[in-house]
Amino acid sequence: MDLLRGFLWWVRGVLGEHAYDQYLAHHRRSGHTGPPMTEREYWRARTDHQERNPEGRCC
Amino acid sequence: MSAPPRTGDDLVHGDPNLPPAAVDPDVLDEQRQHWTPLRIALWVGVALLGGLAWVMVALVRGETVNGIWFVFAAVCTYFIAYRFYSTYIEKRITQPDDRRATPAEYNDNGQDYMPTDRRVLYGHHFAAIAGAGPLVGPVLAAQWGYLPGTLWIIVGVVLAGAVQDYLVLFFSMRRGGRSLGQMAREELGLVGGFAALLATLAIMIIIVAILALVVVNALGESPWGVFSVAMTIPIALFMGVYLRFWRPGKISEISVIGFVLLMAAIIGGGAVADTAWGAALFTLDRTTIAWAIIIYGFVAAVLPVWLLLAPRDYLSTFMKVGTIVMLAVAIVIVQPVITAPAVSEFAGRAAGGPVVSGPLFPFLFVTIACGALSGFHALISSGTTPKLLEKERQTRLIGYGGMLMESFVAIMALVAALSIDRGIYFAMNASSAATGGTVETAAAFVNQLGLTGVNVNPEVLAQTAHDVGEESIVSRTGGAPTLAVGLAHIMQRLIGGTGLMSFWYHFAIMFEALFILTAVDAGTRVARFMLQDFMGNFVPKFRDTSWRTGAWVCTAIMVGGWGYILILGVTDPLGGINTFFPLFGIANQLLAAIALAVCLAIVAGRGRVGLLWVPIVPMVFTTIVTVTASLYKIFSPVPAIGYWAQHAAFKAALARGETSFGTAKSVAAMQAVVRNTFVQGTLSIIFVVLTLIVIGAALIATIRSLRAGGRPSAEEPPVPSRIYVPSGFIPVPAERELEKEWAQAVPPRVRAHH
Numbered sequence: 001m002d003l004l005r006g007f008l009w010w011v012r013g014v015l016g017e018h019a020y021d022q023y024l025a026h027h028r029r030s031g032h033t034g035p036p037m038t039e040r041e042y043w044r045a046r047t048d049h050q051e052r053n054p055e056g057r058c059c
Numbered sequence: 060m061s062a063p064p065r066t067g068d069d070l071v072h073g074d075p076n077l078p079p080a081a082v083d084p085d086v087l088d089e090q091r092q093h094w095t096p097l098r099i100a101l102w103v104g105v106a107l108l109g110g111l112a113w114v115m116v117a118l119v120r121g122e123t124v125n126g127i128w129f130v131f132a133a134v135c136t137y138f139i140a141y142r143f144y145s146t147y148i149e150k151r152i153t154q155p156d157d158r159r160a161t162p163a164e165y166n167d168n169g170q171d172y173m174p175t176d177r178r179v180l181y182g183h184h185f186a187a188i189a190g191a192g193p194l195v196g197p198v199l200a201a202q203w204g205y206l207p208g209t210l211w212i213i214v215g216v217v218l219a220g221a222v223q224d225y226l227v228l229f230f231s232m233r234r235g236g237r238s239l240g241q242m243a244r245e246e247l248g249l250v251g252g253f254a255a256l257l258a259t260l261a262i263m264i265i266i267v268a269i270l271a272l273v274v275v276n277a278l279g280e281s282p283w284g285v286f287s288v289a290m291t292i293p294i295a296l297f298m299g300v301y302l303r304f305w306r307p308g309k310i311s312e313i314s315v316i317g318f319v320l321l322m323a324a325i326i327g328g329g330a331v332a333d334t335a336w337g338a339a340l341f342t343l344d345r346t347t348i349a350w351a352i353i354i355y356g357f358v359a360a361v362l363p364v365w366l367l368l369a370p371r372d373y374l375s376t377f378m379k380v381g382t383i384v385m386l387a388v389a390i391v392i393v394q395p396v397i398t399a400p401a402v403s404e405f406a407g408r409a410a411g412g413p414v415v416s417g418p419l420f421p422f423l424f425v426t427i428a429c430g431a432l433s434g435f436h437a438l439i440s441s442g443t444t445p446k447l448l449e450k451e452r453q454t455r456l457i458g459y460g461g462m463l464m465e466s467f468v469a470i471m472a473l474v475a476a477l478s479i480d481r482g483i484y485f486a487m488n489a490s491s492a493a494t495g496g497t498v499e500t501a502a503a504f505v506n507q508l509g510l511t512g513v514n515v516n517p518e519v520l521a522q523t524a525h526d527v528g529e530e531s532i533v534s535r536t537g538g539a540p541t542l543a544v545g546l547a548h549i550m551q552r553l554i555g556g557t558g559l560m561s562f563w564y565h566f567a568i569m570f571e572a573l574f575i576l577t578a579v580d581a582g583t584r585v586a587r588f589m590l591q592d593f594m595g596n597f598v599p600k601f602r603d604t605s606w607r608t609g610a611w612v613c614t615a616i617m618v619g620g621w622g623y624i625l626i627l628g629v630t631d632p633l634g635g636i637n638t639f640f641p642l643f644g645i646a647n648q649l650l651a652a653i654a655l656a657v658c659l660a661i662v663a664g665r666g667r668v669g670l671l672w673v674p675i676v677p678m679v680f681t682t683i684v685t686v687t688a689s690l691y692k693i694f695s696p697v698p699a700i701g702y703w704a705q706h707a708a709f710k711a712a713l714a715r716g717e718t719s720f721g722t723a724k725s726v727a728a729m730q731a732v733v734r735n736t737f738v739q740g741t742l743s744i745i746f747v748v749l750t751l752i753v754i755g756a757a758l759i760a761t762i763r764s765l766r767a768g769g770r771p772s773a774e775e776p777p778v779p780s781r782i783y784v785p786s787g788f789i790p791v792p793a794e795r796e797l798e799k800e801w802a803q804a805v806p807p808r809v810r811a812h813h
Contacts, residue, residue: 010179046170053170056435
């Protein structure tokens with residue numbers, strides 16, 4: 001059961017689903033005073049960021 | 060736990076209120092090298108199994124060899140190389156220092172700089188580096204028998220490919236995640252840096268073009284394939300809208316939905332291709348498909364990321380990880396039997412074989428690029444992945460270890476391709492100019508090759524095509540269809556029997572097309588940014604990447620570049636992929652030579668003279684291979700090998716007023732050969748000249764550094780790290796202990812990771 005849960009956690013991570021949680025952790029750590037972006041805002045900001053910073057995919 | 064000893068040049072002072080950010084290197088060494096009897100037995104076991112597997116693969120000459128031995132030989136070698144050679148590089152060259160914060164830690168922006176769990180990052184990095192490349196090259200190289208390809212894939216990755224990926228990843232991480240081009244400029248000066256940038260751009264164009272050519276060849280006259288691959292576009296659009304408006308961030312959920320839709324598209328494709336309207340609508344000739352991909356490439360690169368690229372990427376990652384695990388399990392269970400000879404008749408022939416022309420050396424080493432050594436990885440290892448590393452020591456797992464996994468994919472592709480009948484293999488992979496395109500002429504062509512044990516008849520070729528649900532499998536060049544037949548052979552024995560072969564065939568075609576189209580889209584975007592940056596030198600406005608006109612112009616230029624070569628390849632009377640694929644391999648290996656040259660200059664700059672052989676050995680080897688291959692392509696008097704010899708032969712034939720020459724049956728086809736060989740020959744010259752400039756600049760920088768006993772490094776100044784996590788998949792006791800200490804000192808919920 002733990003193994004399955006771990007595997008699902010890993011698959012989600014590889015797909016990039018942890019990004020919002022990581023962002024929240026980053027927001028807390030960095031001591032920003034304003035509220036963090038909502039989940040919806042964050043994912044929009046993320047794809048907008050990718051728009052300006054494309055990542056290669058290899059052959 | 061005592062704090063790591065401070066050294067004279069130590070600039071990293073951690074926070075006294077926190078536990079140390081690193082395990083003492085001496086303790087780590089001692090625990091790693093603590094040889095308990097169990098550990099010794101384990102490694103002896105790995106060595107013995109690997110040795111036995113190599114004996115079975117390389118020395119025992121039976122009628123057949125079990126495919127499982129390839130897996131054992133590869134995996135045991137990887138374990139030994141990772142345990143011993145990569146730690147040697149770590150200890151002597153890279154010398155990571157976990158007390159230093161990584162760019163992900165000190166630059167964390169919650170976006171592209173973000174500390175990411177090492178196990179997740181391993182999968183992420185693997186998904187970014189592995190694509191269709193390691194699946195295609197080994198298939199084409201199978202013409203020389205199984206042994207040359209196997210040796211190069213396994214030895215090459217250990218000494219070259221994984222070393223390049225690891226060094227580039229580490230050095231880029233120390234430089235804040237800078238790109239290969241930026242590092243080249245810093246280390247090699249203006250001329251070397253400029254040549255490296257131009258070479259990278261040219262190489263990206265050729266790589267995208269040839270990958271697209273592989274897709275075109277797999278989809279030509281295949282309504283089933285065209286339908287299911289076309290359906291990936293609406294599926295991706297749906298996923299994009301779902302994530303944007305309905306359930307943002309639910310990536311795994313939509314990926315599963317996308318996967319189910321994809322399977323439906325494959326199954327539905329069979330039904331659609333069987334209807335009259337479906338066959339009429341989706342049976343497209345290769346030129347039409349090429350144009351469709353060019354238009355797709357442009358549209359995809361200018362559409363918003365969230366709409367097409369991001370969802371496609373999720374789907375592609377999901378399929379990549381899933382399919383590769385599935386294939387590994389299938390090979391271990393099914394244990395396909397390989398009937399091909401270890402070293403084929405073509406290995407000794409200077410003319411090569413019907414799939415790849417030219418002698419084994421150097422052409423084997425450019426045919427198999429990805430899987431053994433791939434320069435393109437240097438673009439991922441610098442830029443994307445270094446911004447996600449949690450700790451410096453993890454570079455070995457991600458860089459070296461990630462490349463070992465790609466090599467394993469190449470070995471599995473080789474096994475799958477070799478498990479099909481050799482007669483079918485040559486009928487599928489020789490150009491249509493050679494096979495004549497029909498089952499009768501193809502069978503006659505293969506049988507006259509005079510290969511021992513090869514006797515194929517037209518009925519077998521027709522039956523195979525029928526089994527996989529295609530009109531014909533003759534001259535389905537490009538590697539992807541051969542791999543798909545091999546995979547279908549293996550998978551149907553596990554699930555479904557012959558009745559499901561056509562499903563598995565189109566499943567394989569679709570996932571290869573999916574990877575490639577994602578690479579085409581992402582590659583076009585990256586190349587567009589590089590071009591904008593470059594044009595910004597002359598027209599500063601181009602640097603503004605949000606300027607729509609500039610973005611569109613640069614996208615159009617890049618798409619025009621690869622699209623032109625794609626069209627040339629599709630309409631090439633000499634067989635397209637057979638003449639263009641060497642350019643792909645040469646380009647990729649030249650980029651590797653450039654990346655290794657940059658690493659060499661950096662290692663020399665660190666004043667490590669006695670260790671220069673680590674980057675020098677692969678650099679010199681790949682330089683010799685690619686320069687020799689380029690010289691063959693430029694100067695060989697044999698028309699099948701030398702581009703310019705072919706060019707001259709067709710030109711002379713045209714001048715004599717002939718209306719048919721060799722496999723070109725019309726004046727237009729002859730003119731096409733003249734034009735194509737001119738482009739191919741010119742590209743060969745450009746690649747080799749640029750690379751020699753870069754390597755020359757690297758050698759000058761290296762010698763200067765050696766004379767001066769090192770030189771100031773371009774690394775970012777060290778920042779003390781405030782997180783700790785272990786470096787490998789299996790932490791040693793000291794790493795576990797320190798991790799626990801951190802968990803107590805800093806409550807997990809405010810830490811960087813889960």
